[in-house]
Amino acid sequence: MKDFGAAIGLAFAIEGLLLAAFPALMRRSMAEAALRPDAWLRAAGLISAVVGVMVVWGARALF
Structure with a gap:
């Protein structure tokens, strides 16, 4: 939940x-x-959401 709050901010x-x-x-x-x-x-919103989740997942996996 802490990460979600940071992402919204x-x-x-x-x-x-x-x-x-x-x-x-x-x-x-x-x-x-x-x-x-x-x-x-x-469609644009769903694509953006998927890309955003992938970026967060990738960043957390690499760092």
């Missing part, structure tokens, strides 16, 4: 940095995402 930090550094790009990205069909967003 890191996700917030990265998103916050992107919003602070590139507000126009983030706004445009969100507007484009709103136009995508639900199936596309669902």
Whole structure:
């Protein structure tokens, strides 16, 4: 659970940095995402989740 909390905190930090550094790009990205069909967003979310789990698993196995 400690790792989960750290991962959530890191996700917030990265998103916050992107919003602070590139507000126009983030706004445009969100507007484009709103136009995508639900199936596309669902597939992108599932792929991102799987890649994220693999990265965490790999990092923990190597270090």
